[in-house]
Amino acid sequence: MATQPAFAYALMMLxxxxxxxxxxxxxxxxxxxxxxxxxxxxxxPLLPQLLLNNFFTEA
Structure with missing residues (x-):
């Protein structure tokens, strides 16, 4: 009977x-x-500028 509370306590801790x-x-x-x-x-707000810069640098 002594192991049951210890088991319940271990299960609760887990x-x-x-x-x-x-x-x-x-x-x-x-x-x-x-x-x-x-x-x-x-x-x-910066996205259109970044896309335009990228588009024009590749062309």
Whole structure:
């Protein structure tokens, strides 16, 4: 009977560590998406100029 609480405790610790890992991964993914969104917002006004420069340098 003594092993059952220890097993339940180990299972709970494993589940909580998996939850922490999932939360950290979600937070990193959110930060990456936010960074990409800000980058494309910053580059959007420059895009026509960049495309024109590239077009005229190849011709």
């Amino acid at each position: 589940a909580s560590s998996q939850l922490v890992l999932a939360l950290v991964a979600a937070q990193q993914r959110q930060a990456r998406l936010w960074f990409l969104w800000r980058l494309q917002r910053a580059l959007r």
